[in-house]
Amino acid sequence: MAFMFLRETLRAYRERDPAARSRLEVLLVYPGLHAQLWHRLAHRLWGAGLKLPARMVAHLSRFLTGIEIHPAARLGRRLVIDHGMGVVIGETAEVGNDVTLYHQVTLGGTSLGHGKRHPTLGDGVIVGAGAKILGDIMIGDGARVGANAVVTQPVAAGVTVVGIPARPVERTRKPAGRDPVFEAYGTPCENLVDPLLAEIEALRAELGALEHRVGRVLRQPVGGQ
Ligand SMILES: CC(C)(COP(=O)(O)OP(=O)(O)OC[C@H]1O[C@@H](n2cnc3c(N)ncnc32)[C@H](O)[C@@H]1OP(=O)(O)O)[C@@H](O)C(=O)NCCC(=O)NCCS
Incomplete structure (x- = not known):
């Protein structure tokens, strides 16, 4: 299980970060990967009722990686947290598969209640650097959140939102004649x-x-x- 996690996550980093030159490099120097490894341990401890040890592991992870993930948060497969510094993922946040988060992203709450109060990200969502997604809202599959956007309303699948407050935008630079594969940084690579x-x-x-x-x-x- 851990082997499979490592294999597919290392591949995801290689595919989505043009700067990643080898799997070994990702394994050794990518804090986003390290934070996920720590989170797997913290999440297990949390599930076993060992809440304080879980919080301590998460705290250590934050100290080492600059990424804060609450032990109860649910993370999907092949998650890429690129750069990572300043990322905060709250207690009731849920992250789908193949999601990409850049540094300074917050998946935060807006209420002091103890129930679900953090966002849910669908599969393939890309969240740009510095974006804040706040509250119990759904970000649909394949949606993209622009750098520094503040999102407090649900976002439909496939939609791109930018700004404060975040609003949908149409792509003005179309990727020339190709399938909508992952585009590093959420932007088309061609003609860039x-x-x-x-x-x-x-x-x-x-x-x-x-x-x-x-x-x-x-x-x-x-x-x-
Ligand atoms: C949101 C994003 C994915 C949009 O990319 P795109 O689909 O190629 O869209 P375009 O560049 O054609 O922009 C569409 C419109 O949104 C605006 N826009 C794009 N990104 C924006 C942002 N982050 N904030 C505010 N406006 C933005 C553009 O100016 C353009 O406006 P216009 O129609 O008035 O000209 C991309 O701009 C972005 O923010 N990606 C995140 C990158 C990132 O965080 N990288 C970190 C690497 S370390």
Whole structure:
């Protein structure tokens, strides 16, 4: 069981993080994977009624990984927590299979009641860095939550939401003619141009043209046409 967990989770990290160069690297230096391993232990202890030891394991895990997962939270298979620092997953949160969470994501509560008060994420959900999903709401299968969004209402399957408060958006950059496979960072990889780089290139071109014109003006004889 643990072997299967490791095998498929390592593969998921390799598939979803372009920076992951080998399974060994993921195993050794990915805090998101380590936090899940600690969580498996904490969750077992919690289920066996050993609540304080479970909390202590979760606390140690937070200290070591920067990721806080309540021992009672339910995590699905092939979960990728990328970077991980600052992730908080509350007590009654439920996470489906093949979900991707980036750093600073909060699956938090909005009430002080003891019942279900944290979100449920369907399969294949991607949650961008810094996003907060709050309350007992459902995020449907394949939905995507933009970086830094604050989500307090349910999100339908396949929908992308961004902003504060989060609102649905249409993709303005279509992935050219291919199946909706996982896209690292929730964005299409094809035709992806770094906007900052594009801006710098445009400025360089403008500067080159200006230099050329200034050179021509300086070369003209004084009073000449
Ligand atoms: C939400 C997201 C998945 C949308 O990607 P997409 O489907 O390719 O959508 P587009 O880039 O075409 O954007 C659609 C619209 O939403 C806006 N938008 C996209 N992401 C946004 C965000 N996080 N916050 C606010 N607005 C956002 C775009 O400006 C665009 O608005 P417009 O229609 O007014 O031009 C992506 O922008 C995102 O936030 N991914 C998370 C990445 C991340 O956390 N990476 C961490 C790596 S360490």
